Amino acid sequence: MKRLLVKYYKKGDAAFLSHRETMRVLERALRRSGADLVFTSGFHPRVKMSFSPALPLGVAAEAEYLEAAVEGEPDLEEMIKRMNDALPEGMGVTSLQVMPGYMPKLSRWARYGLYRVEGGGGALHLCMRLDGEGGGRLRDALQLLKERLGVEAEAVTRVGIYASRDEILEENPGKVYFYHAGKGELEEMEDSGAG
Amino acid sequence: MGDGVDSVSTFFKRDIGLVSKPGRYLGIEVNARHKPLSTPGTNCVLVYPDVYEIGMSHLGLAILYEEINDREDSMADRAYLPWVDMQELMERKGIPLFGLESRVPLGLFDLVGITLQHELTYANVLRILSLAGIPLRSAERRDSDPLVVGGGPGAYNPEPVADFFDFLVLGEGEEVIHEILDAVREWKHMGKKDRRGFLRRCASIPGVYVPSLYRVHYRPDGTVSGIEPLEGAPLPVHKRVVPDLNEKVKPRRPPVPLVESVHDRCSLEIFRGCTRGCRFCQAGMVYRPVRERSEDLLHGWGRELVSATGCDELSLSSLSSADYTRINSLAERLSEDLERKGVAVSLPSLRTDSFSVELASRVGRIRKTGLTLAPEVASPRLRAVINKELSDRDLLEAVGAAYREGWRKMKLYFMVGLPGEEEGDVEAICGLVRRIMREGDGGGPPRGLRLSVSVSTFVPKPHTPFQWARQISLPETARRHFILKEGLRIKGVTWKWHTREMSYLEGVLARGDRRLGPVVEAAAREGCLDNWSEFFSWERWRRALEGYGLDPAWYVERERGEEEIFPWEHLSAGVKKSFLWEEYLKALRGEPTPDCRFADCTDCGACDGKEIVNRLAGGGR
Numbered sequence: 001m002k003r004l005l006v007k008y009y010k011k012g013d014a015a016f017l018s019h020r021e022t023m024r025v026l027e028r029a030l031r032r033s034g035a036d037l038v039f040t041s042g043f044h045p046r047v048k049m050s051f052s053p054a055l056p057l058g059v060a061a062e063a064e065y066l067e068a069a070v071e072g073e074p075d076l077e078e079m080i081k082r083m084n085d086a087l088p089e090g091m092g093v094t095s096l097q098v099m100p101g102y103m104p105k106l107s108r109w110a111r112y113g114l115y116r117v118e119g120g121g122g123a124l125h126l127c128m129r130l131d132g133e134g135g136g137r138l139r140d141a142l143q144l145l146k147e148r149l150g151v152e153a154e155a156v157t158r159v160g161i162y163a164s165r166d167e168i169l170e171e172n173p174g175k176v177y178f179y180h181a182g183k184g185e186l187e188e189m190e191d192s193g194a195g
Numbered sequence: 196m197g198d199g200v201d202s203v204s205t206f207f208k209r210d211i212g213l214v215s216k217p218g219r220y221l222g223i224e225v226n227a228r229h230k231p232l233s234t235p236g237t238n239c240v241l242v243y244p245d246v247y248e249i250g251m252s253h254l255g256l257a258i259l260y261e262e263i264n265d266r267e268d269s270m271a272d273r274a275y276l277p278w279v280d281m282q283e284l285m286e287r288k289g290i291p292l293f294g295l296e297s298r299v300p301l302g303l304f305d306l307v308g309i310t311l312q313h314e315l316t317y318a319n320v321l322r323i324l325s326l327a328g329i330p331l332r333s334a335e336r337r338d339s340d341p342l343v344v345g346g347g348p349g350a351y352n353p354e355p356v357a358d359f360f361d362f363l364v365l366g367e368g369e370e371v372i373h374e375i376l377d378a379v380r381e382w383k384h385m386g387k388k389d390r391r392g393f394l395r396r397c398a399s400i401p402g403v404y405v406p407s408l409y410r411v412h413y414r415p416d417g418t419v420s421g422i423e424p425l426e427g428a429p430l431p432v433h434k435r436v437v438p439d440l441n442e443k444v445k446p447r448r449p450p451v452p453l454v455e456s457v458h459d460r461c462s463l464e465i466f467r468g469c470t471r472g473c474r475f476c477q478a479g480m481v482y483r484p485v486r487e488r489s490e491d492l493l494h495g496w497g498r499e500l501v502s503a504t505g506c507d508e509l510s511l512s513s514l515s516s517a518d519y520t521r522i523n524s525l526a527e528r529l530s531e532d533l534e535r536k537g538v539a540v541s542l543p544s545l546r547t548d549s550f551s552v553e554l555a556s557r558v559g560r561i562r563k564t565g566l567t568l569a570p571e572v573a574s575p576r577l578r579a580v581i582n583k584e585l586s587d588r589d590l591l592e593a594v595g596a597a598y599r600e601g602w603r604k605m606k607l608y609f610m611v612g613l614p615g616e617e618e619g620d621v622e623a624i625c626g627l628v629r630r631i632m633r634e635g636d637g638g639g640p641p642r643g644l645r646l647s648v649s650v651s652t653f654v655p656k657p658h659t660p661f662q663w664a665r666q667i668s669l670p671e672t673a674r675r676h677f678i679l680k681e682g683l684r685i686k687g688v689t690w691k692w693h694t695r696e697m698s699y700l701e702g703v704l705a706r707g708d709r710r711l712g713p714v715v716e717a718a719a720r721e722g723c724l725d726n727w728s729e730f731f732s733w734e735r736w737r738r739a740l741e742g743y744g745l746d747p748a749w750y751v752e753r754e755r756g757e758e759e760i761f762p763w764e765h766l767s768a769g770v771k772k773s774f775l776w777e778e779y780l781k782a783l784r785g786e787p788t789p790d791c792r793f794a795d796c797t798d799c800g801a802c803d804g805k806e807i808v809n810r811l812a813g814g815g816r
Contacts, residue, residue, distance in 0.1 A: 013207070016217040021453050025225065028451060028505030031536070039537045046507075047537065058212040086505060088223040088453065 001038055003099040004068050004076075005106070006030075006083075011060040011157070014090030019054035022091075026051075026066055029086040029093075033079040038069035052110045052161050053130040056138050059115075061158040067099070067106040074098075109163040114176070117145060119154040127168055127189060128179040130161070141179035144186050149177075165189060203298045206290045214281045216454055219247035222273070222295030224450040226504065228260075229296050230270035232303070237269040237379045239306040240294045243276075244319035245726070250275040251452040254462050254512065255347060255368065256310055261445045262372050269376050272296045272304070273450070276319045276723070277326070279730075285326065292326040301327035305379055307341045309360075311349020314704035315697060315726040317356050321719035324359065331716060333361045333407055338387045342379065350404070351434075351481055352657040352763035355704050355711035357406035361390075362397050364404070365766060366434030366481075367467075369443050371402045398428045402435035409765055411709055417749060419708065419760040431767040438806040440467060440486045444496060448503045460508035460541065463497045464488075465525070468801075469514035470791045470809065473571075474582050474782050475613065477656035478514055480775070481768040483801035485792060487812040490521040490528075497529050501538050508539045516542045517551040518792075520813030526558040545569075548589050549596040556600035566597050569608040573623035579785035580615050582778075587627060594635045604645050611675040612653040612667035614782060621675050624650075625682025632685055648690040650679060652698035656705050657761065658768040660778035665754040666702040669695050696733035700725065702751040703740070708762035714739045771800035 010022065017025070027047050030037060039045040049068040055061055076096045083093045115126040115138070128141055138156070145151045162168050168176060169189060176189040211217045232238040241260055243250025250256070256273070263271035272294030277285065285292070291300040301307055307329065309320055321331060329343065330336045336343070345353055345363035353363050364371055378400065382393045391407075398405040408428035412421045424430045437443050452459070466487040469479045497509055511526065513519065530540040540558045545551045547568045555566065570590050572578055578585055597605060609624050628648055635641035652672050655661040667675070672695045683690045704711065717739040724730040740747050755761075757776060774797070781788060791797050792809055802808045 013221045013223050016211055016221060017453060018216070018218060020455070021218045024455070025451075025453065027507075028225065031505040031507070031538075032502060037537065045537050057217065086225055088221075088225055089229075090223060 001069050001071060002074070003103075004035075004070055004074065005097050005099050005103075006066040006068065006093055007095045008064055008066065008087075008091060008093045009060075009062050010055070010064060010091050011062070012090035014088055015055075015058055015060040017088075018057060019051070022055075023051055025088055025091065029083040030066075030068055032086040033082045035068075035074045035079055036071040038071060050106050052106060053113070055158055059138065059156045059158055063094070063160045064158070065106055065110065065161060110161045112162045112165060112168060113158050114160045114162065114168050116157045116159050117142065117151060117153045118156075119152045120150075122151075124149075124151060125159075125174065125176040126179060127165070127176050128181065137179070137181050140181065140184075141186075144179065144184070145177070148186055200299055200303075202288075203290060203293050203300065206285075206288060207298070210284060210288060214284055215278060218454040219275070220277065220281065220295065221453065222298070224453055226448045226450045227273075227296050228264045228270075228450075230264055230272075232270060232297055232299055235268070235384075237306065237376050237383065238304045239263050239269060239271040239308060239376075240274050240301055240304045241271055242274045242301075242307060242309045242323055244309055244311075244316045244323055245276055245724075246278055247275040247452070248454060248456040251450070251454075251456045252458040253310065253312070254446075254464060256308075257446040257449040258443075259308065259368055259372055260450070261447065262369050263376065266373070266376065268380055272299070274301060274323070276323055279724070282322075282326065291328045292323060302329050302341060304341045305383060306344055306375075308344045308346065310347035311345050311353060311356070311363075312347050313726065314349070314355075314701045315731075317349075317704055317715050318719035318723040318725055320356060321359060321716060322723040325719075332358050334358070336361065336390070338390050344375070348477060348481065351477070351766055351768050352706065352761075353404075353406070354411075354709045354762040355707035355715055357709055358712040359715075360406060361394060362403050362405045364435070365402050365432055365768070367437050368435070369445065370437055371400060371435045374400045375403070395426050395428075401433060404432040404766060406709075411762070413708075413710075417710075419762055419764065421760065422765045424765070431765050433767045434481070434769055436484075436769070436807050437467075438486070438808075439810065440464075440488050441492055444488075444492065447496070447499060449500075451504050451506070458510070458543075459506075460510045461500045461504050461506040462510050462512040463493060463500060464513065465493055465511050465516060465519050465522075466513045466812075468809075469518070471515065471518075472582050472778075472788050472790060472797070474580070474660040474778055475571075475610070475653060475656075477659050480659050480770050480799075482514065483769060483799065484807060484809045486810045487519055487521075489812050490525050493525055494528050494532075497540075498532055501533060501536070507537060508541055509533060510541045510543050512543055515544055515546055517546045517548075517554055520811045522554065526554060530558045547585055547593050549592040552593050552596040552600065556597070556602075565604040565606060566602045567606040567608065568593060568597075570627070571608065571610050572613065572620065573609065573627040574620045576785060577613055577616060577620050579787060580613060580782045582782065582788055584787065587630065590627070591631065591634060594631050594641070595637050598636050598641045598644060603643050604647070606647045606649060609648065609650050610653045611650055611679075612672060614661060614664040618674075618678060621678045622682060624648075624679065628683060628688055629685055632687055644687055646688045648679075648683060648688060649692075650676070650690060651693040652695065654698055654702045654705055657763045658770060658775070660775045660782055662706065662761065662775065663755040663757070663759065663779055666699075666751045668748065668752050669699055672698070694728055694731065697725070697728075697731055699747065699751060700733065700736055703736075703747045706762070707750055710743070710745060714743050714745060717742060769799075769801040771798075774799045 038048045052065040080093050113130045142153045178189045241256045263269050342361045345360045350363040394405045408425045410423045414420045468482045468485040655664045
């Protein structure tokens, strides 16, 4: 058995698909991908797969993840092609890789979400934890952005999912606001100085 | 197509996030065809007059969607009744109802096709027209308005909504749709002038019924005295039947619902028609004769559907799937191929016998959620009345087989209010259920079995032997429900009943006439979604009926005589009125009529003896 990591995007109208609906279309696309999928056991077998944490309705995403188990030697190029033919407009698979044995499960490393918030003619980056404190938090963070910085969000996109804050700073030089849900605070993340 | 389209697209940018489950309105389903509207082409929108989750499961519209979109000169979009929050928002923002894929307002299409699947969706039909800003009545529409076309089983008596349709199609649509599209194309090329002349031309297409070309005359007592065809319209209008279904293999790539729908599965239609002859069943009368598709065709098509949709359940659909002559072999072959892919094969309409249960168990190896059986009645006398051959023993054996195969949740369907029913027949339902809970496991009690008993009120339907019969009144229904409530207090048993007033309204509309048109219009102004108990209001309908001086009991509770001219007298479903009358008399005498697949022809009138005949995949009669 191999573990596959599927990286996909969801934008435009597709951003209005709920998490459950997104899982359904991805499961169907996987079923049509030609891969020899692994199913859960029991009365109602399902494709064995897991997803990155739910996106609020209306938020687009550039790099979400799905982990699935397959048997045999999957033809990754062919799978990407077939999945893209089987996804609704606005969704697509950008990469597909066999996860090395040492790589932790998606649920273990998908800890931070980085968001691009557009509004008032500009854009800024917002980072927050995805695990832990429960739902509805992106809305709180956006409210705080409005109160503190006067930025009214017109479009929000989750640009990536990361394991650590350092990883974000390495990839995204520039100003990133971190939303600290516990304290209800926004803080500027330190620029690592790279680039 | 300026304003409407622009405002819809702004609406999507700004407001779509405000409604519940916006996935229902996006139109980005996998396999959606997204054909653009065009000026020379014929632009159609197919409408299911209920919410997305129900409409997307409907096979008939999926077939037509593909028939139309496969033509180079035509396109078909889809629309459903938006949920109440969306309806309100659209009205507030001045957004007309639009086709899901094109986002073009319905009023800009050439043809709006609406399926009539159930009487309780009639108010929804009017709601859809008013949300779309299309004039409600055919007589009020101008040449530039779309043609509003109806179809589905409701078209066999569309009289309560006849005024709102330009024309309706009787019977199967996959052939006649092409004749209609040809006619519309020609009319469009001529500049869409003389709408009435065009409708007259449509009336000459077999299967097409143009209500405005028939004048209905009434007697002082409200019964119909005659139906007069105008301007050369045919009398009667005959339904359309596709003789050989092996030549019609659609849908092949149906759009896949984005939002979980009521039947979240792919349907493989294995045959049409049923000749078991249950006397209450409209489908069993109007879809005759039986036409099975070939086993090899279905085997390949089923696999194709799974790979074209990615669905995890393939349902072998028909009116009684265990009756398919090659069912064992087809089901085995498909489940063998599909099981490895995690796809379940299911049989949605099971006969009440152990053969069916064992079959369902064999093919449904990987999924055992619940089993539904429909004994309908519990006394031998009523079984003879409805012509449903079944004994307590058959039912007990079916339940026993299901129990042994591992089912612990079962659902039984019963009906109350059938012609000739007495209190003892209702008590017999309780007795039978008790017996199942006592002896359901091969003589012993089926431990852990949870039985759900669902009871509906019988509603006499047009074109059935019971079209002459009376439907029971609201107090009579309440009395029966009381007997059941007392008698079904059994451990492990829960029971559900249909809302009495819903069945009553269904009864008014099912055998209604054109005088009900304004009533439907008035009731629809104040609400819709009558099949949703949270929105249904008998009061709203009662007031509307009263406002037009019509008595619901006259439509519902009156037994009709042999000489009665029905409001649907000018519409033919193939089966002869004289056959239905004989069947009614036999029902009252408790005499059986055998299935013509296995016994002699009953001369019901559905076959023509040449092309249109029973066609069985496994050979035989």
